[in-house]
Amino acid sequence: MAGLSLYFEDSHDDLDDFGFDDYGSECDGIRITAFLDAGQDNLTPLGRLEKYAFSENVFNRQIVARGLLDVLREFSDNENDFISVMETVARMSEDGEPTVRAELMEQVPNIAMFLHESQPNFPAAFSRYLVPIVVHYLTDPNNQVRKTSQAALLVLLEQGLICKGDMETKVCPVLLDLTEPSSDDDYKIEAVAIMCKLVTMLSKETVEQLLQRFCELCSDARLFQVRKVCAANFGEFCSIVGRDATEKLLMSKFFDLCSDSLWGIRKACADCFMIVSNSTSPEVRRTKLSPLFSSLISDQSRWVRQAAFQSLGRFISTFANPSSTGLYFKEDGTLLEQQNTHIVTAPLWVQKNTLKYGRSTPSLESMSRGNSGSDSTHTPPQNQHEGQARNNNNIPPTNNINKETEQTDQNFNSFLYWRPPLVDISQELEMLKGQGPLTRTEGEKEEEVVVSSLDPATCFQIQKVLDCLQPHMDDPDVQAQVQVLSAALKAAQLESQSEEEGQSESQSEEEGGSESQTPEGGEPDEESSQNRVETQTPEAAAMAMIVTSLNHSCPLPPSLLQNVIPQQLLDQYLSMTDPAQAQTVDTEIAKHCAFSLPGVALTLGRQNWHCLKDTYETLATDVQWKVRRTLAFSIHDLALILGDQLTAADLVPIFNGFLKDLDEVRIGVLKHLYDFLKLLHAENRREYLYQLQEFMVTDNSRNWRFRYQLAEQLILIMELYSHDDVYNYLRQIALTLCSDKVSEVRWISYQLVVEILRKMYACGAHELGLNFSNELIVRFCHCPKWVGRQAFAFICQAIVEEDCMPMDQFAQHLLPSLLSLSLDPVANVRVLVAKALRQSVMEKGKDWALLSTQEYGSCMRCFMLLRKSRME
16 A cells, blocks of 8 residues: 555656556445554644645546545544535645546535534534535536536435525626626526426425526526426416415416427426426416417427426326316325315305215215205205205105115215306307396396297207116116206106296286286395205206207217316327327327326216216227336226226226226226225125136246236235135135246245135134145145245244234144144255244244244254254
């Protein structure tokens, strides 16, 4: 090591030509700080550091910069020496050689972490000495040094090593100076990039200081690179500053960027469209962002259209209302049901007469229970019309609903799935015969329309459609249409009856010369007027929709049954399965459609599943296995969204098809097999017991991860079946997996065996547990191959550690066979037997006092015998 000091001499002989690069990076065993060792110069370590840090030889200065972390550790015991080293580092930062400055900056994150760990000793060293160096290097004339300082700054922020004060007082002012209009172009482009990357790591207050400058940079007409960086990071700014600042300051800039002359900027806007949408109000999202996105979908550039279609599903998902869907996503992406969904009280006319379009064919009793709320059992009908509606619809009292229905619909409320208010249909209503007056109740925000009953011809048309739909009642979509039509006819009948009663009353009043019911002052009774409007308005709206659809010879088209998202967005999404789109936009557009389909389905809700059903079936039969694989990985989430009825009708056939597909597709359903099966009814779930064995056969026998995944899922789905089913169907699969050629599969299979035994004994099926134990002994303990006998030792150890069966049962049926393996001719088997006895059987048996003295003595003798044989 002493010879290394020659490299640091400032002589002009040939030794200086070697430099430190000849050994620095390749020879890890050589200490970089060797120059601190005592040499022939009789200098102190600090003096030697000073000598080589400012040596005329550039390689000496490079190696000092590279070893600064070790140097600091050498002097960390003495505060004065440590401060001297930091001052030396500050002077080294002014080195005229760019490579030295770059080497120094590469060490800053490591030094910062060291100082952070030693903060009690050196609390302000990093802020005082290193932060100014990082900030100064952001304006360094050398490109490599600037890039290194930018990377170091990002690392420091990610690790939380720069305090908020330093960011606001030292870093942000420099970034603002570098982004001035008069700043150098290269500096401005780099500063914008680093500013946008810092946004997600800064506080909201700090970002607001940069917001005005960011808005100016979005309109930079001279440098398209600046606008492109702003467009790429636009969503991050929106998510940080919040809704108000986004809509007041950023939205106009976003519109300009989306119509920029460069396609790369418009593409960047399409990529971040979802984040921007999440930062706006629903009104802005629907009225402004939706048309803007449609312009990107039809952009003249193929790359912009491609990015827009890839973001289409994500943009649609921003229209989702968690209170309506009853579902939410966890941070890890798992979709779960909301247990306590907050229900906003609906207007009275919605609560009384909601016509439900979703959840396939919801029962009227569930609609009644959901509409009236928790107090419905004690609230009498508020008027005659409501009482007639209950009687005509044969709705049983809510207090007579059985517990099973109550459990099924505990999170269901018809108002949750009620769509936003219908659009103005006054023009369509004018074409109806017997048009009633248009009235607006005082104080109401929405226009209430009162119409007379449908004419006989229209009722006859509706009845004709009902007759045509009867043979197709197995389809949930048809059931939903039938229910809407039936409700319309009943509403028409109620309205007709009320009109006849009203006419008879008016006639009797006129004949009898009775006084008008109008209160003094000539104003109609407010309560009676409100009840009349509330009773008639929903039927009128529903009937107008039905009449319009009948006039177009298209009974209940899907476009009339969804009002969750703008129809144009849905039409564009459905077009992604068009083969022409794959040729003109993106060859993988179908895959992007499949990837975002669960999010779109969640947004639309199960009541609008008919809008996506055909598209889903088209994707499920796509020739590209990647498309089918994408659907297979998400079918369990879609099942949770749709509910049990739609899952059984529409998803189960597709799920069965995936089970027979390529391994690349089958692994998708296998990975979430438990999540899908638990959503099915017991009778449907049991059918898959016969197909579990098919997962043992793969296209490639070396695909051991497939069998590993099967074992993991079998452990989970065991709770879905009875102990008899587990014994009859899962037992053989578990035994086969325990004999797998791959050790990873065998180890997870031992856990599967443990869970099967736990199931048997937890259910009181001791006889089945005994039979399974005997089968383990025959199959593994008496196996001619040593791997099988080794597996038996593993299984016995797992059984004891997991406490899956009574210890006395284990001691009686499995322990003698385990002890017999203590004389096995294969050393690996004996070692595992000793391990099982020492770590599991003897410890737990002694603690539980369940092993008899004789059994415990036998275990001890076997263990000592095995230990002695191993020593020999």
